[in-house]
Amino acid sequence: MFDGLILAGGQSRRMRSADTPEADKGLMPWRGEPLAAHAGRYLRAQGANRLWISANRHPDDYAAYGAVVSDDPEYTDCGPLAGVLAGLQRAQTPWLFVLPVDVLRWPDNLGARLGDAARPDRPAYARTPGGPHPLCLMLHRSLAEGLRAFLDAGGRQVQGWLRSCGAVAVDFPDADALVNLNTPEDWARWP
Secondary structure: OEEEEEEOOOOOHHHOOOOOOOOOHHHOEEOOEEHHHHHHHHHHHHOEEEEEEEOOOOHHHHOOOOEEEOOOHHHOOOOHHHHHHHHHHHOOOOEEEEEEOOEEOOOOOHHHHHHHHOEOOEOEEEEEOOEEEEEEEEEEHHHHHHHHHHHHOOOOOHHHHHHHOOOEEEEOOOOOOOEEOOOHHHHHHOO
16 A cells, blocks of 8 residues: 655756746646646556645646645755655555656556565665666655654755665666656657
8 A cells, every 4th residue: 555646846947948937847748638647647557545746836736636745844945855755744555656747658567666675664766777766766654754854964865865764776677767858858859
């Protein structure tokens, strides 16, 4: 049993242009639907009990895809780990399966393999031939206090926190898996 968390709380700075000065990637359409809709459908298909969306802008729009959680005001400048902490604090199951809203081409067995590798004291995250995907991860609710302590001590790097709690990488051989749509060029490459 796990809840799903879509990380959509970023500023989408690399997607902004003169035409889209207020771009919010999670709400941008890809193949006819916002990225948030694709991520939510995938998490539900993987078995998510409840769906949470970490969003610090446009909460009413994101509410169409799951229960919206925003970063604790104490951690507004802490990056995606603030969203992970918010999800851990609200999860209603022991486990939380996290996905960034701008990652696509998920392996069919991502949730199962991350779940098999994760332990209550050790998260599991995905890695492809292109490198680690530290925010595609499965983690236990009991890690919330350790994450809070990491943030309180000034930690911000996702991989730094994962190293601090002994996270394990789960390898996926497909080089085109877990594609990240960060820029207009990425969107053009993966229409």
